[in-house]
Amino acid sequence: MNPEEIKLTQYSHGAGCGCKISPAVLDIILHSPITHLADPNLLVGNNTRDDAAVLDLGNGNALISTTDFFMPIVDDAYDFGRIASANAISDVYAMGGKPVLAIAILGWPIDKLSPEVAQKVLEGSRAICTEAGITLAGGHSIDCPEPVFGLSVNGIVDIKHLKQNSTARAGCKLYLTKALGVGILTTAQKKGILxxxxxxxxxxxxxxxxxxxxxxxxxxxVKAMTDVTGFGLLGHLSEMCEGSNLQAVIEFDKVPKIEVIEEYLDQNSVPGGTNRNWNSYGHKIGSGSTTLTRKTTILADPQTSGGLLVAVEESKTADFEEILRSNGIPESNIICFGSLREKSGNYLVEII
Structure with a gap:
């Protein structure tokens, strides 16, 4: 079996972060009547739906711990390893941290795909870990009906620099460092129309x-930060609003979007995860429609290894934009697309 000839997406029913369990179902899974052990050193758990757990190390620093894995979103094994790894490491960056160590998580259908293909996945992972300045130090593998790959990642952060999704303030301006639309494009690839x-x-x-x-x-x-992944921009922005007890107003035309997605929307290239997302949180969105529209289809598009959603103090937006520019963020993404305000009405996010 030649690894170069394998199309991994043919071996999975889902793709990338679109495999995520919907927010509504996740609420049921996470609900528990059991009283959890209160750990005074746990700075961030799952109560705010943040990107990672954070543990106070007692020396002014904190340990960031996260895991993320999914089924193939691209056909090429090497690219799959790179994307899954970048996606997992992103959770550390989203908390303002520095990644220090990664452990691999591999599920592989050994009766369908050769170990040489899995080797390519790991090579891609090592390449991204090297780019991040960390070691892929080991991992665990199982025989699995569908290919699955990801990482468990640890990072370190100075506690005073820790960022969360629940600490935004009214008046903050909103930015997104990557354009939306990868879910639409990867669905087009799977349909054979890309x-x-x-x-x-x-x-x-x-x-x-x-x-x-x-x-x-x-x-x-920078008052709050998270990355945009499987729940789409609207889902992760809603989590930021819920955690911060605020409401967002966003200007659709200013949201960074991959230009070519329009022609694939015309061909109904919409991930199944988009509908699951909207069914979970559409009632929290003020869009003028209770069903998916073209706008909300883009805003609820599941992103895999998406950009950082950042809430910035209004008086510092010029400084912030210069930081983005000096760090290579494309000019088309350096735009304020919305703001946060005190809650009013029934919606978490209003689209104008």
């Missing part, structure tokens, strides 16, 4: 590390 000239767009975006998060963590005027 044009060859568009084939590299999504993999390039998904394999790009959110390294800038470590820099943004050190900025006092």
């Amino acid at each position: 044009k060859p000239e568009h084939a590299a767009i999504a993999p390039k975006s998904m394999s790009m590390l959110n390294k800038i998060g470590e820099t943004l963590g050190k900025l006092d005027y």
Whole structure:
């Protein structure tokens, strides 16, 4: 079996972060009548739906611990390893931290796919870990009906630089460091309608590390941060609003979007995860429609290894934009697309 000829997406029923269990179902899973042990050193658990757990180490620093894995979102094994690894490491960057160590998680259908293909996945992972300056130090593997790969990642952060999704303030302006639409493009790929000239767009975006998060963590005027993944921009922004007890207003035309997604929307290239997302939180969104529209289809599009969603103090937006620019964020993404305000009405997010 030649690894170069294998199309991994044919071996899985889902793709990337679109495999995520919907927010509504996750609420049921996480609910428990059991009283949890209160650990005074646990700074961040799962009560705010943040990107990672954070443990106070007692020396002014904290340990960030996270895990993320999914089924193939691209056909190429090497690219799958790169994307899954960038996605997992992103959780550390989203907390303002520095990744220090990674452990691999591999599920492999050994009766369908050769070990040489899995080797390519791990090579891709090692390449991204090297780019992040960390070691892929080991891992665990199982025989699994579908290919699955991801990482468990640890990071370190100075506690005063720790960023969460629940600490935004009214008046903050909203930014997104990567354009939306990779779910639409990867669905087009799976349907066989993606044009060859568009084939590299999504993999390039998904394999790009959110390294800038470590820099943004050190900025006092960055009040909250998270990464946008399987729940789409609307889902992760809703979590930020719920955790911070605020409401967001976003201007659809200013949200960074991959330009070519429009032609694939015309061909109904919509991930199944988009509908699951909307069914979970559509009632919290003020969009003028209770069903998915073209706008909300884009805003609820499941992102794999998406960008950082950042809430910035209003008086510091010019400084913040210059930081983005100096760190290589494309000019088309350096735009304020919304703001946060005190809660009013029934919606968490209003789209204008």
